[in-house]
Amino acid sequence: MSEQVKQEKKLTIQETMRQIELETEAKVIDGYKTGKIHLPTLSADGKTLEPIKNAEHQIYILKNIMAEGAKKFEATAGRPMTYSEMRSMYG
DSSP states (O other), X not given: OOHHHHHHHHHHHHHHHHHHHHHHHHHHHHHHHHTSSOOOOXXXXXXXXXXXXXXXXXXXXXXXXXXXXHHHHHHHHSSXXXXXXXXXXXX
């Protein structure tokens, strides 16, 4: 594979990662707006976080969002994303 082809493939993968990242961000924001995903709240003393209600369901939603991105990445790149790529997109 020539160096130019490698560079073009790298750019395509980076563009795909950015697109997936933006789509994922939009889905998470929508989840907050619609009430499907909740942020933890501070307790009355302001020192601890209150447990999130339906935490398992929220984890399920977030995992599905990430799994959709992984499938899209694999379809574009022709391989599963690396740990580094996953961390780059999802933190």
